[in-house]
């Protein structure tokens with residue numbers, strides 16, 4: 001049984017101006033949610049447009065459930081929410097979804113309940129009878145989602161699915177995507193909303209200037225294993241260089257916005273702070289604990305650092321001469 005849904009090998013699109021994306025190789029398993037990240041202009045939409053058959057690659061190859069991209073068989077597997085959606089504003093929401101169902105060749109005699117169910121699912125509900133020109137941007141994005149889902153496709157390409165939505169709308173879409181994933185759909189998600197990616201995807205790739213810069217399992221990316229935080233009371237700034245030198249461990253002060261660093265009951269110059277240490281082995285954690293306590297400080301807490309995807313992203317692109325596009 002083929003467990004690969006999306007197989008991309010050295011796929012390249014070079015526009016006349018030399019931009020696009022180059023040599024992208026990714027494999028996405030059936031039922032997997034894959035996050036595709038990158039700064040503006042990195043080439044994310046270009047890759048998705050090739051995969052859904054909207055633009056032809058310059059070189060390389062890719063298949064969807066074994067069918068070559070661009071073929072009718074491949075397109076039949078796909079639901080696509082484009083980044084720049086624009087629907088016929090003179091039609092009602094229901095009519096737009098119906099139009100998409102006809103384009104998919106679906107049986108029109110049974111489509112009515114399906115349209116209603118979809119509009120409910122994406123949060124449009126009764127407003128399906130209003131014309132698109134009366135929809136907000138967020139409503140149009142929800143409509144786009146309904147169109148992408150109309151023929152119940154096994155693979156979904158979603159290009160910024162909640163960019164136009166308010167925080168409530170975003171959390172609804174997040175819930176919807178989780179449900180779709182639980183149903184077994186393969187989801188290829190382009191998003192600048194890293195929390196959305198973090199909560200849904202197992203694996204991610206980061207594209208920059210048309211090429212994959214980093215990729216990996218979200219869990220591995222977020223838990224680096226090497227950074228630990230220590231909450232220390234009775235800290236004085238002068239002790240930090242001493243602590244680093246004596247322990248041989250790189251330590252810096254971590255500014256945790258949720259913790260106030262000084263309280264009035266502490267002696268002047270002493271604070272409760274978080275220190276962040278880069279650890280090579282677990283023995284170093286014990287060694288650092290001992291040094292902290294022997295210096296008369298109080299150790300309140302020790303925990304491994306869970307990096308946010310945003311930090312991973314910033315770390316990957318910081319210092320690069322070209323972010324996104326050259």
Ligand SMILES: Nc1ncnc2c1ncn2[C@@H]1O[C@H](COP(=O)(O)OP(=O)(O)OP(=O)(O)O)[C@@H](O)[C@H]1O
Pocket residue numbers: 015016017019020038039040041042043044045046047083325326
């Ligand atoms: N039809 C086109 N002709 C020429 N250049 C294009 C075309 N479409 C996109 N580009 C260029 O290709 C590069 C990649 O664009 P793309 O839209 O794929 O980036 P993206 O990562 O999706 O960006 P964003 O996050 O801003 O949506 C950019 O430099 C863009 O200007």
